[in-house]
Amino acid sequence: MRKRSLTLFSDGNLLRRENTLYFENANDKKPLAVEGIYDIYIYGHVNISSQALHFLAQKGIAVHFFNHYGYYDGSFYPRETLHSGNLVIKQAEHYLDPEKRLKLAKLFVKGSALNMGRNLMRWGVADGFAGELEKLLGELGEARKITEVMNVEARIREEYYSRWDEHLPEGFRIVKRTRMPPENEMNALISFLNSRLYATVLSELYNTQLTPTVSYLHEPGERRFSLALDLSEVFKPVIADRIATRLVKQGVIKKEHFRGELNGVLLTKEGMRLVLEHYNTELAKSVKHPGLKQNVTKQRLVRLEAYKLIKHLLGVKEYEPLVAWF
Amino acid sequence: MNYLFICPTKLWYFSHGITMEGENEWVDLGRFLHERRYADEEKEVLIERIKIDFIRKGDTIEIHEVKLGKSMERAHEMQALYYLYYLKRLGIKAKAALHYPKLNETKEITLDGHEEEVEKAVQFARVVKSLPAPPEPVKSKKCKKCAYYELCWV
Ligand code: SF4
Numbered sequence: 001m002r003k004r005s006l007t008l009f010s011d012g013n014l015l016r017r018e019n020t021l022y023f024e025n026a027n028d029k030k031p032l033a034v035e036g037i038y039d040i041y042i043y044g045h046v047n048i049s050s051q052a053l054h055f056l057a058q059k060g061i062a063v064h065f066f067n068h069y070g071y072y073d074g075s076f077y078p079r080e081t082l083h084s085g086n087l088v089i090k091q092a093e094h095y096l097d098p099e100k101r102l103k104l105a106k107l108f109v110k111g112s113a114l115n116m117g118r119n120l121m122r123w124g125v126a127d128g129f130a131g132e133l134e135k136l137l138g139e140l141g142e143a144r145k146i147t148e149v150m151n152v153e154a155r156i157r158e159e160y161y162s163r164w165d166e167h168l169p170e171g172f173r174i175v176k177r178t179r180m181p182p183e184n185e186m187n188a189l190i191s192f193l194n195s196r197l198y199a200t201v202l203s204e205l206y207n208t209q210l211t212p213t214v215s216y217l218h219e220p221g222e223r224r225f226s227l228a229l230d231l232s233e234v235f236k237p238v239i240a241d242r243i244a245t246r247l248v249k250q251g252v253i254k255k256e257h258f259r260g261e262l263n264g265v266l267l268t269k270e271g272m273r274l275v276l277e278h279y280n281t282e283l284a285k286s287v288k289h290p291g292l293k294q295n296v297t298k299q300r301l302v303r304l305e306a307y308k309l310i311k312h313l314l315g316v317k318e319y320e321p322l323v324a325w326f
Numbered sequence: 327m328n329y330l331f332i333c334p335t336k337l338w339y340f341s342h343g344i345t346m347e348g349e350n351e352w353v354d355l356g357r358f359l360h361e362r363r364y365a366d367e368e369k370e371v372l373i374e375r376i377k378i379d380f381i382r383k384g385d386t387i388e389i390h391e392v393k394l395g396k397s398m399e400r401a402h403e404m405q406a407l408y409y410l411y412y413l414k415r416l417g418i419k420a421k422a423a424l425h426y427p428k429l430n431e432t433k434e435i436t437l438d439g440h441e442e443e444v445e446k447a448v449q450f451a452r453v454v455k456s457l458p459a460p461p462e463p464v465k466s467k468k469c470k471k472c473a474y475y476e477l478c479w480v
Contacts, residue, residue, distance in 0.1 A: 084343025209344055292479055307477045310344065315459045 003038035005203075005283075005299075007276055011045040016052040037061055039203040041196070043070065043272065062206045064199035069263060070272045072195040075202060075225070077212075084209040090313040091214040102149070104216035104312070104319065106140055108233045109153045111321020113137065115237035116160040118324045123167040123245065132159045149217065153233075164241070171255065172248040181264025186244065188258060188265045192272065193240035194232065196279055201235065202228040204302040210310060231305055238324045239298065243282055247275065287326045332401050336474050337451060338460035346473035387413060387420040396426060398468070403435060404447060410437040411444040 008014070012025030021032045034055065040063040048063075056063060057078035065073040094100040117133055120126035133156065140152045157177070165173045174186045182188040202225050205212045215226035217233065247253040257271030267275065286295040289304075296304065305322055312319035339345075389409055393402055406422040413420040414437060422435040437444070454461065463469070463478040472478075 086342045087344065289480075292476060304476060304480045307480050310477070311480075314342075 003036055005039050005041060005200075005280065006032065006037050007041045007043065007280065008046055009043050009273055009276070012047075014046055014048040014052045016049060016055045019055075021052060021055060034059055034061070039064065039206075041199060041276075042066065043276070060206075062203050064202065066195065066199075069266050070192045070195065072198055075199065077202075077206060077225075087209045087310065087313060088211050088214075090315075091211055094313055095214055095216060095220065101216050102143070102146070104230075105146055105149045106143065107319050107321055108217045108230050109140060109149055109156070110137060111234040111323065112153070112237060113140075113156045113160075114321070114323045115234065116156065116241075119237050119241055119245075120160065120163050120167075122242075123164070125163045125166045127163065129159060129163055146217070146219075160237075164245075167245065169248060178264075182266075184265055185255065185258045186248070188267055189244045189247070189253065189275065190240060192267055192275060193244055193279065194236055196276070197235060197240050198228055198232050200283065200299065201231045201302055204299070204306055205231070207303065208306045208310065210306055231302065231309070234305060234321045235302060238322070239282065243275075243278055247278060252278065290325060332398065332468065333463075333472070333474075334454045334461045335463045335478060336472065337454050338457060339474060339477065341455045342460075344477070346477070385419055387418055389420060389422040390425060391422070392425045392427060394426075394428065396429065399424075403433075404444075406435045407437060407440050407444050408447070410435070411441065411448075 008023060010025055012023055015022050015024065019034075021034045021037075023030050023032055037059075039061055040056070042063060043066045053063075053076060056076070060078055062078065063076040065075065067073045094104060113133060113136070117126065117129055120129050136152055136156050136159070140149065143149045143152060161174050161177055165175065168174070168186065172186045173184075174190070175184070177190070178184070178187050179191055182191050202212060205225070205228055210227060212225040212227045214220055215230045218226040218229040220226050252274060253271060257268050257274065258265050259268050260266075283299040284297055286297050287301075288294070289296045289301075292304075301322060308317070308319050311317045389406060391402065391406065402424050406424060410420050410422055424433045424435065426432070465479075469475055469478065
């Protein structure tokens, strides 16, 4: 059976009776086939019994929680069962050695930048980007500190956002990327998707031997699972930005799917539901992988990225970030 | 251990803690014996479709393994030999049989005359495990079904 992600959007209780997991709300009590669950994403107000958590831990199912505004809150990351002392040491070594850390940090930024370029081409607004990018990637190569790497990244993003805006319909311009809180609709949409993507990456990391707390571009400890932030950089343009663009271009997400609050502009419940529906469909879509010569889902691409990182750390093959060929 | 007889790359990854979901062909004999106290009773380990029986008959242990096909016959034999070798070193008399129900065949295996072969293999495994990085993968028919396929070839 192919395991699937489970999204709980409504309010209710998650509980375990005997060897069955149930989701119960005002209307009914639904059994959930636990063997078929890959991970769980909780957006509603859900009470979880400790028995249910024990059960999920036993089955190695991670649970990701999102707050009232749809942003990532935290994860229930069951005690890791996949261990490799050898890999943990390599991960730490690549963090502690400044050269090795810089190399990986730069690769994440480079991958992200090239994917931004791919998007702009797709959207037909790549004017002048290639030239700017070449210059900025040159500077990236020269960077000697992580802060410098971050700096270059920020400038690449600026170039990217200004062009991306030309492709977006009036009323859904990013203008200036704002996060906490997002000041307009497009920013809210991007933040929401990035948040969900981060949790996807975390789930994939959970299923490998990588320790998600040791990271390279982001400072470990900046957030708990900072390696998921590193890998997310590569996938944000390919997954989150593309979905966001499609949703507003096709009019699936409209102005009415947002509300203004003290906390800035936010997606409504219905808006979130629609976005998640499209997100899940998108991640289940397959593309032909040129190296593996087989079809892999977009979600699986995240796992493959983790494998590439493992190989880099073990000294098998230098990491080359995914650049969307699709 | 039987990874060795399938693929050195896999052996290296596995012995360095890089395990894969969907891995099912592996039974750690030492752990099995330790946990189950083989001597107490007849035991059966069923892992997906591969079945291993440990049967105690008098002072001899019989290992029965049911295999689906012969495509990995050599690996199965080496694995059985390794079990026998391992048990012998623990001072336990044992013999093994590989069953191929689909082909209606059974192959009896004893350690006699194979000890040196197993020792060489164990030695080779030690060398592979001690390498700083996994040996280059070599693409073959078995890769298609291997749980390490993506890791090796991405
Ligand atoms: S994919 Fe092939 S080379 Fe890699 S571990 Fe499996 S059998 Fe060995």
